[in-house]
Amino acid sequence: MTISSMTGFSQGAGFSAPFHWRWEIKTVNSKGLDLRLRLPAGFDGLDIPARAAISRALARGACYANLSVTRESPAVTAKINRDLLVHLMETLSSLPHPENIGPLTLDGLLGLRGVVETGEVEEDEAASASARAQILAGLDAALHQLQAMRRDEGEALAVVLGQRLDRIEALTRDADASPARQPQAIREKLREAVAQLCELGRFDETRLYQEAVLLAA
Incomplete structure (x- = not known):
């Protein structure tokens, strides 16, 4: 049986x-798969494929x-209205x-409304699509790294667990083989206990002993 840990960490970076x-x-540990995914503005379209990739990698x-x-x-961008x-x-x-009033200066004119026009850079759809593809590939690589870390930790835990189970088995065998667990030793202990009870009061020693043997059987 392969044991895999549920704790791990991985990361991956790139440039597109x-x-x-x-x-x-x-x-971290959880009964099922509890996924918390955070994406920056403009990359919301990665939500569904990213969740699908994580669900395939982790159970x-x-x-x-x-x-x-x-x-x-x-x-x-900034453009001067010449x-x-x-x-x-x-x-x-x-x-x-x-x-x-001081002399006319260029920086003063540039500070006037409408002289400098600003606007957002038009997105290059091809560049954005390439970046999204590389980001998803980077996610797969990070998930493989995470799986390997969880397997390594699981194998280490399996060794420790196996050692504990072997120790429990050895202690169980020793307990079963102990002379104190043999029927004759148990009967002698019961007989001594019944004798002590009889010394304390008026009891039928034979009946007490028989009932004690029945309870211990």
Whole structure:
């Protein structure tokens, strides 16, 4: 019989441009499979295949699987509205310049609303699909590592359990072979106990002894 532990830990990491990803999986004892899966925003589509992969690999234990993903390139872009910037510069240069106001600066103009336009980077669907595939492959690798750890711990537990069972068996044999467990020794002990009871009061020694033998049989 193969014994597998329910406790274990594994992790796996990788890079699929522009995403860095990492799996961390931990399992502890539980009657059945209790799965807790955490996925970052934007990767919710991995929920069903990830749960299916974990269910194929594990039958019991409370499993905590966490995926973290970071993007290498920025998720937003910045673009200068040149037409607006030129218009502001021309307009301001044509206005009178009060003495109590400092000269025109570029950083001041760039801070005005609408001069710098920001927006989210358009997702590359091919890159995202490739990242999701590699993340699922990384999950399988982490699960294989977890299974190996649980098997190794189970084999170590099996050795300890076998030693304990062998010790129990040896103690049982020794107890069965003990002279004190032999019928004649037991009868002698009963006879002594009945004699002591008779000394304490008026009892029928023969009847007491017969009943004691019957109870011990």
